[in-house]
Amino acid sequence: MIEQELKMIPAREPPKMAVGVIAWLRGNLFTGPLGTAATLLIIYGLILTVPPLVQWLFLDATWFGASSQACNREGACWAFITARLDQFIYGFYPSEEYWRPNLFFAQLAVLVGWLSIKSTPWKKWVLGYSLVIMPVVSWFLLYGDIFGLAKVDTHQWGGLMLTLLLALCGMIASLPFGVLLALGRRSDMPVIRSLCTAYIELWRGVPLITVLFMASVMLPLFMPVEVSFDKLLRAMIGIIMFQSAYMAEVVRGGLQAIPKGQFEAFDSLGLSYWQGMIMIVLPQAMRLVIPGVVNTFIALFKDTSLVLVIGLFDLLAIIQAGLNDPKWLGNSIEGYLFAGFVFWIFCFGMSKYSQRLEQQLHQGH
Incomplete structure (x- = not known):
């Protein structure tokens, strides 16, 4: 009876809100009203700038050519660098x-x-x-x-x-x-x-x-x-x-x-x-x-x-x-x-x- 009373209770897992991705987001990005507003503003700015930038830098870019005439003006002319x-x-x-x-x-x-x-x-x-x-x-x-x-x-x-x-x-x-x-x-x-x-x-x-x-x-x-x-x-x-x-x-x-x-x-x-x-x-x-x-x-x-x-x-x-x-x-x-x-x-x-x-x-x- 005494042995049963002294038996250790196995450790429980921490609450899901205290560890993992959710905890990281709450601790770093959504720390309060001001932090949440700043995070949303930065995300909105990235949505506006990153896709066009990737499009210009890579997707529409011209990588090879003998002059700027070979370049697509919708994208970067990396042919200047490679040449x-x-x-x-x-x-x-x-x-x-x-x-x-x-x-x-x-x-x-x-x-x-x-x-x-x-x-x-x-x-x-x-x-x-x-x-x-x-x-x-x-x-x-x-x-x-x-x-x-x-x-x-x-x-x-x-x-x-x-x-x-x-x-x-x-x-x-x-x-x-x-x-x-x-x-x-x-x-x-x-x-x-x-x-x-x-x-x-x-x-x-x-x-x-x-x-x-x-x-x-x-x-x-x-x-x-x-x-x-x-x-x-x-x-x-x-x-x-x-x-x-x-x-x-x-x-x-x-x-x-x-x-x-x-x-x-x-x-x-x-x-x-x-x-x-x-x-x-x-x-x-x-x-x-x-x-x-x-x-x-x-x-x-x-x-x-x-x-x-x-x-x-x-x-x-x-x-x-x-x-x-x-x-x-x-x-x-x-x-x-x-x-x-x-x-x-x-x-x-x-x-x-x-x-x-x-x-x-x-x-x-």
Whole structure:
């Protein structure tokens, strides 16, 4: 009798209104009169805009053709993109040498995939290769004039290849330079602190377009007459110097967020300044500034389109040049949509990777 009284009652299922689709709708879309009205208004707007947009983008679109005359004006003329896709990707790179940019793209994809997958081994070695060796290998691969490779001058580079190359070199070089500037600005040595502060404030106060003009026009004036400085290298130097100032302020914010006790801890252990910074302070600071660093990288990736002003044809510039072709007049919407989509894909990928990196490195407090 007692055993029957102590018998546990089996757990019951929760009410249907508390779980499942109905609960999600009530908790996210129909939270009250105001939330319900906003949801219905958004649904009505989507009904008005999405079907015509899908009709124009896909159903009535023309995907292939030799000119805009082949396009159906009721839909998008994606024939402009497909007909000039090689130029949008490689710029004016010789078609018989396309295997070299393709190898560059493949190398980049493998390295990004290797570093993104959590279970892959030798990450430190792969990261070291990506930061130190890969830019040099990519330059000689694309430029040639070594190991029997045909020389391809940088004025023939363009499109997505040039955009990625500028962005990668800017990201790889500006981060360590920004870290050094941030440490210098917080230094106890007045001369170092003043120089780093002056550098950061100077470059942050000048628009990037002005920096590119100065790098293209003024930098050769400080070089010997017999030295010919490549225009692409000048643009890279300008972008790196500009972005490193912004990166320094991002890193400085992370350093200031570290409690003073961490600095006192490595002093008490007898570690030198650089040992304490590299092993104790910087790992914590860099984990805190991941969103700011990635935000700066995204801004850098989009700002590469400004190299048009010094005669370099990145993805956006090569699309604008294609729009001036008499065979493809009137297709600016499709061209800019394609450019925007490509930029969005890369920026969204960097954003998602940074969120994943934050979760992996989150150690709690």
